[in-house]
Amino acid sequence: MPAHGRAGSIAGMSTLHAVLQAQRLTKHYGRREALAGVDLDVPPGRVVGLVGPNGAGKSTLLQLACGLIEPSAGTLRVLGARPAADAAHLARVGFVAQDAPLYAGLTVAEHLRMGARMNTGWDDPMARDRVARAGLPPDQRAGRLSGGQRAQLALTLAVAKRPELLILDEPAAALDPLARDAFLRGLLESVAQLGAGAILSSHLLADVERVCDHLIVLAGARVQLAGDVAALLAAHRRVPPGAPLSPDAERIHGDVVRGTAGAPVALADLVLAYLNRAAR
Numbered sequence: 172m173p174a175h176g177r178a179g180s181i182a183g184m185s186t187l188h189a190v191l192q193a194q195r196l197t198k199h200y201g202r203r204e205a206l207a208g209v210d211l212d213v214p215p216g217r218v219v220g221l222v223g224p225n226g227a228g229k230s231t232l233l234q235l236a237c238g239l240i241e242p243s244a245g246t247l248r249v250l251g252a253r254p255a256a257d258a259a260h261l262a263r264v265g266f267v268a269q270d271a272p273l274y275a276g277l278t279v280a281e282h283l284r285m286g287a288r289m290n291t292g293w294d295d296p297m298a299r300d301r302v303a304r305a306g307l308p309p310d311q312r313a314g315r316l317s318g319g320q321r322a323q324l325a326l327t328l329a330v331a332k333r334p335e336l337l338i339l340d341e342p343a344a345a346l347d348p349l350a351r352d353a354f355l356r357g358l359l360e361s362v363a364q365l366g367a368g369a370i371l372s373s374h375l376l377a378d379v380e381r382v383c384d385h386l387i388v389l390a391g392a393r394v395q396l397a398g399d400v401a402a403l404l405a406a407h408r409r410v411p412p413g414a415p416l417s418p419d420a421e422r423i424h425g426d427v428v429r430g431t432a433g434a435p436v437a438l439a440d441l442v443l444a445y446l447n448r449a450a451r
């Protein structure tokens with residue numbers, strides 16, 4: 172169970188729509204296939220970990236979900252509608268892109284004023300409170316903030332819109348362990364405060380294990396594994412290679428099997444088994 176203990180909870184959600192629904196979702200960049208017929212159904216109220224090797228298609232999926240790029244084929248619905256369908260839908264989704272894009276010459280306070288001007292649902296007390304608690308000096312220019320502070324400011328700009336869904340593309344990858352810990356705690360607090368869902372891509376399986384209650388494993392442009400973490404762990408076991416398997420069990424890779432007989436499996440080992448199988 173992740174530290175926030177909200178696995179399976181939909182308390183506080185203002186929507187009962189699936190957060191993300193993909194059918195045969197495909198994206199080509201020229202001849203390169205970044206997503207190949209992906210089917211997904213992510214229930215509301217989850218903190219979703221999107222994991223996979225470099226080039227798996229994670230950023231492509233998140234950019235499609237934000238409406239920054241268009242699918243080549245198939246359909247994708249986010250909170251029950253086409254991504255970025257209109258201004259109202261845009262307001263329901265907060266996006267924190269890779270490397271926390273901010274205006275280097277603007278101060279923290281100026282970023283908040285800009286956020287207030289650009290977002291009708293802007294929660295200024297929430298923004299100021301987050302900035303104060305993250306120890307961001309209001310008059311400091313973004314270009315002079317540390318990596319951790321920049322990530323906190325980018326997260327603040329996304330959550331103060333009061334979105335129903337936060338989408339984060341490797342938000343904490345460049346942060347040291349302390350800054351990452353602070354960032355992830357801030358993320359969980361915000362998600363709980365908003366009653367929102369979140370999808371974050373990450374290479375850091377320990378972070379995913381800590382904060383996520385739903386998992387999507389992408390590799391080779393395809394979904395290898397998806398579901399609520401508790402259900403996935405319940406459906407897999409460790410059985411030493413060569414040991415007999417029950418008839419309904421399937422060996423995924425190494426000692427990880429899909430089945431209910433055997434020793435419990437850790438989330439990181441489960442992910443690695445599916446990634447290794449995909450790489451075969």
Ligand SMILES: Nc1ncnc2c1ncn2[C@@H]1O[C@H](COP(=O)(O)OP(=O)(O)OP(=O)(O)O)[C@@H](O)[C@H]1O
Nearest residue numbers: 200203204205223224225226227228229230231232
């Ligand atoms: N704008 C683009 N033009 C051409 N090819 C692209 C473009 N964006 C992504 N790709 C290709 O699509 C595939 C998926 O890329 P994507 O960035 O979605 O993967 P990722 O899982 O986010 O990788 P990483 O973990 O390295 O960030 C890769 O082969 C990548 O080279």
